[in-house]
Amino acid sequence: MYQHNRYQKGKPQQVAVVGAGVAGLSAALTLKKQGVGVVVFEKDESPGGHLQQWHALFPDREPAAGVLDLLKQEVSEQKISLRTQTEVAAVTPSGDKFRIETSQGEQNEFDAVLLATGFQLFDAARKEEYGYGIYQRVITSAGLEQRLGHGGTGLTVNGRPPHRVAFVHCVGSRDEKVGNHYCSKVCCVTGVKQAITIKEHFPQCEVLNFYMDLRMFGTGYEELYREAQEKWGVMFIRGRVSEASQMYDGTIQLKAEDTLMGRPVRATVDWLVLLVGMEPEKRAQLWARSLGLRTGQAGFFSSPEKFLHPSLTTVNGVFTAGACTGPASIPESVSQGRAAAISVLEFLAKKDEAGK
Ligand SMILES: Cc1cc2nc3c(=O)[nH]c(=O)nc-3n(C[C@H](O)[C@H](O)[C@H](O)COP(=O)(O)OP(=O)(O)OC[C@H]3O[C@@H](n4cnc5c(N)ncnc54)[C@H](O)[C@@H]3O)c2cc1C
Ligand code: SF4
Numbered sequence: 051m052y053q054h055n056r057y058q059k060g061k062p063q064q065v066a067v068v069g070a071g072v073a074g075l076s077a078a079l080t081l082k083k084q085g086v087g088v089v090v091f092e093k094d095e096s097p098g099g100h101l102q103q104w105h106a107l108f109p110d111r112e113p114a115a116g117v118l119d120l121l122k123q124e125v126s127e128q129k130i131s132l133r134t135q136t137e138v139a140a141v142t143p144s145g146d147k148f149r150i151e152t153s154q155g156e157q158n159e160f161d162a163v164l165l166a167t168g169f170q171l172f173d174a175a176r177k178e179e180y181g182y183g184i185y186q187r188v189i190t191s192a193g194l195e196q197r198l199g200h201g202g203t204g205l206t207v208n209g210r211p212p213h214r215v216a217f218v219h220c221v222g223s224r225d226e227k228v229g230n231h232y233c234s235k236v237c238c239v240t241g242v243k244q245a246i247t248i249k250e251h252f253p254q255c256e257v258l259n260f261y262m263d264l265r266m267f268g269t270g271y272e273e274l275y276r277e278a279q280e281k282w283g284v285m286f287i288r289g290r291v292s293e294a295s296q297m298y299d300g301t302i303q304l305k306a307e308d309t310l311m312g313r314p315v316r317a318t319v320d321w322l323v324l325l326v327g328m329e330p331e332k333r334a335q336l337w338a339r340s341l342g343l344r345t346g347q348a349g350f351f352s353s354p355e356k357f358l359h360p361s362l363t364t365v366n367g368v369f370t371a372g373a374c375t376g377p378a379s380i381p382e383s384v385s386q387g388r389a390a391a392i393s394v395l396e397f398l399a400k401k402d403e404a405g406k
Contacts, residue, residue, distance in 0.1 A: 053263055062087060063398050066150050066160040068138045068334070069205060071099020072380050073372025074166030075121055075130070076387030077394075078211045082128045082393055089160070090130060091152065095136035097122060100170050100373075105198040107380065108236075108243040109270035117380070140337045141165075141368070148367060157171030161401060162367045162394050165351065167334035167344075169373040171255070172222025172326045175393040180218065183313060185296040190221075191240050196245065205321060207300075208271030212320035217241045218291045218398055219261040232348045234327030235377035238264050239271045241325045246363070257284045258317060259293050260306055268379060285310045287315065294322055328377045341365055350359040350376040361390035367401075 065081055066072045069325070072093035078088045082270035096102065100394050102172070112211045125132065137153040137159065140365040147159040183187045187207075197204025205212050219241060223234040245257045264286070266272040268315040291306040302322045306315045330349040338351065344364040346352035353369040361369045371390035372383040 053174065063161040063402065064089065064159075065162045065394055065398075066091065066138075066141075066148070066158075067162060067164045067166060068141075068150075069099065069166035069372070069374070070094075070097035070132060070134070071168045071372060072121065073100055073150060073168070073374075073382065073383040073387040073390075074099075074164070075125055076384045077164050077166060077371055077391040078130050079124055079128055080388045080391035081201060081394060082130055084391075084402060086395065086398065088130060088207075089158075091130045091136050091138045091150070092132065092134045093153075095135055096378050097125065097132060100192075101380065103192060103195055105195045106243070106247060108239045108330060109268065109274050111243060111247065118122070119356040126153040138334075139343050143341075143365075157298070162369065162397055164361075164369045164371060164390055164394055165334065165338065165363075165374055166372045166390075167331045167338075167374045169328040169377070170232075170331050172228070172329050174221055174326050176228055176322045176371055177221055177324070179224075179292065180221070180294045180297065180322065181302075185294070185302060185322075187296075187300060187320060188324065189301050190324050190326045191217075191237065191244060194244055194321075194323050197248050198251070202248065205248065205252070207320050211257050212248075213316065214246075215248055215323060216259070216260060216291075216317060216319045216320045217245065217323045217325055218300075219259065219264075219325050221324040221326050222329070224262065230348065233265060233377070235265065236379055237264060237325040238328060239268065239274065242266075242271075242284070242321075244323065245284040246266065246278050246282050247276070249284065257282075258319070259284060259286045260289055260304075261286060262288070262290065275342060284340075289315065291321045291322075323395060328373060335372065341368065343368065343370075346376070348376070351375060359392045359393060361386065367397060369397075 064087040066079045067090040081088045098118045139153045140151040142149045148163045236244045289307045289309045293305045360378045371386040
């Protein structure tokens with residue numbers, strides 16, 4: 051059922067890629083172009099991972115659908131063997147190979163495995179003070195992405211444009227109470243990107259961002275933050291929202307503290323957007339641990355050689371890429387996927403050499 055490859059001098063070699071997000075697909079494309087046999091396992095119905103859910107991408111607000119289409123087109127042109135609706139349930143060593151077991155109970159052996167299992171969103175209901183899951187107009191940044199399409203009609207309230215929208219940064223990140231000490235890295239710039247998109251759709255809407263500090267780590271991110279303030283009039287308030295409650299008309303009332311001015315703030319908003327953080331994909335983490343993979347403090351996969359060979363793991367022949375190794379943007383995940391493919395090629399070449 052799986053194609054043979056041109057790469058090896060000896061026996062045909064096959065690589066399993068777990069996860070068809072941008073990291074997994076980039077890795078698979080690189081491997082395939084080098085003549086290696088690849089099978090990509092994806093638990094969802096279609097490939098693309100979280101990119102499928104986004105509206106426009108930071109830093110340029112390029113439509114996500116266009117990027118996804120290009121990726122899918124390349125996957126189809128390269129005839130990548132893609133097994134959708136197939137969750138990998140276990141990876142176990144079997145001689146000098148790895149046995150992949152799927153949730154359907156199917157088993158196949160591969161010469162190397164590349165894990166690109168991505169992230170899951172922090173469950174905002176765990177922060178009870180914001181009322182997510184109870185109040186209809188408290189939504190997450192991921193939920194907002196869905197509402198930003200079609201001119202932002204998902205944000206209108208009884209047919210009228212929203213008057214005021216507030217964002218809360220660091221929901222489920224940098225938070226001792228939920229046990230996540232790390233910064234999720236992409237949510238600050240996501241909040242800025244989304245604030246601008248709201249202003250593009252509804253220029254009269256007031257947009258407030260409540261932050262602890264702003265982390266604009268990537269190229270073009272700081273410029274986007276300036277644009278949000280100077281061109282679009284988005285307001286940034288340093289302080290934590292301590293409480294949100296629903297008013298009789300469905301609006302949300304916030305209590306916060308402006309820590310720069312040292313005074314309490316109250317605001318009534320049409321929508322409260324929680325910028326939720328990234329957590330490691332829990333199910334993949336479980337079987338990966340039983341395989342002997344090391345995870346860092348935050349639970350993301352970590353490499354024993356994180357400076358020079360970041361895609362290596364503690365198990366020879368198993369590699370990682372993308373947001374399963376820690377919060378990452380799309381370009382970073384793509385680069386990691388490609389880099390991991392090179393490490394896989396080096397491993398296969400050595401294996402091939404040894405087998406002769
Ligand atoms: C709200 C929000 C907005 C964002 N906006 C942007 C943006 O504008 N620009 C940008 O650069 N980045 C953005 N990001 C970051 C971006 O989503 C990530 O960089 C990217 O999704 C990481 O890709 P990935 O392939 O590593 O993981 P994922 O996208 O999570 O893909 C992993 C894939 O693996 C599959 N999988 C997991 N476990 C298994 C298993 N056991 N078996 C089979 N399949 C499995 C999953 O179903 C999924 O399809 C945003 C993130 C958030 C939270
Ligand atoms: S990127 Fe910003 S919002 Fe996200 S955890 Fe880090 S500081 Fe908080």
